[in-house]
Amino acid sequence: QVQLVESGGGFMQAGGSLRLSCAASERTFSRYTMGWFRQAPGKEREFVATISRIGGRTSYADSVKGRFTITRDNVKNTVYLQMNSLKPEDTAVYYCAATLQSWATRRDEYVYWGQGTQVTVSS
Numbered sequence: 001q002v003q004l005v006e007s008g009g010g011f012m013q014a015g016g017s018l019r020l021s022c023a024a025s026e027r028t029f030s031r032y033t034m035g036w037f038r039q040a041p042g043k044e045r046e047f048v049a050t051i052s053r054i055g056g057r058t059s060y061a062d063s064v065k066g067r068f069t070i071t072r073d074n075v076k077n078t079v080y081l082q083m084n085s086l087k088p089e090d091t092a093v094y095y096c097a098a099t100l101q102s103w104a105t106r107r108d109e110y111v112y113w114g115q116g117t118q119v120t121v122s123s
Contacts, residue, residue, distance in 0.1 A: 002026035002112045004096050009117030012086050016121075020081040022096030022114055029077040030054065033099050035110055036070060036081045038092035038119075045095065049081060050105050059105055064090075086121045093118050 003025040012018050026032065035050040049060045049070040058070050069082040079096055094117050097110035104110060 002029075002032065002098050004098060004112055004114035006094065006096050006114045006117040009094060009119045011120045011122070014087055014121055014123050016086050017082070017084045018086065018119060020083065020094055020096075020117060020119075022079045022081075024077045024079070024098065026077065026098075030074040031100060032112075033101055033104050034070075034072060034079040035097045035099070035104060036079075037095045037097060037107060037110075038090075039095070039116075040089075040092040043092075045107055047105055047107065048094070050103075051079065052103060057103070083119070086119075088121050088123045091119060091121050 004022050006022045008020040036048040037045050038048050039045040047061050051058045051070045051072050055072050067085045072079040096114045098112040099110045
């Protein structure tokens with residue numbers, strides 16, 4: 001069972017950048033498709049980005065496309081989310097997630113979840 005720990009959240013003004021990290025306990029990290037999701041107050045948890053096992057394929061929600069970049073380092077067992085041109089509507093708790101499926105973009109396809117990290121963007 002893989003354990004996930006997010007870090008890098010914080011407070012940022014609109015237009016700024018943050019990089020989230022998610023460290024995995026599993027040494028066979030490359031077996032997992034990794035995703036980032038977010039949940040704003042009063043809203044459902046939504047898909048943000050996903051990256052394939054080796055990192056050759058990525059997918060993004062339309063709301064973050066062109067601003068956010070997901071990458072992974074299978075030596076460091078870590079997945080990253082670089083967030084640029086932040087907007088107030090990006091304010092949410094951000095979660096990383098893992099699945100053994102070869103590809104996944106839906107919340108119900110992910111089995112393992114981190115505890116989340118808060119990102120707050122002011123206008």
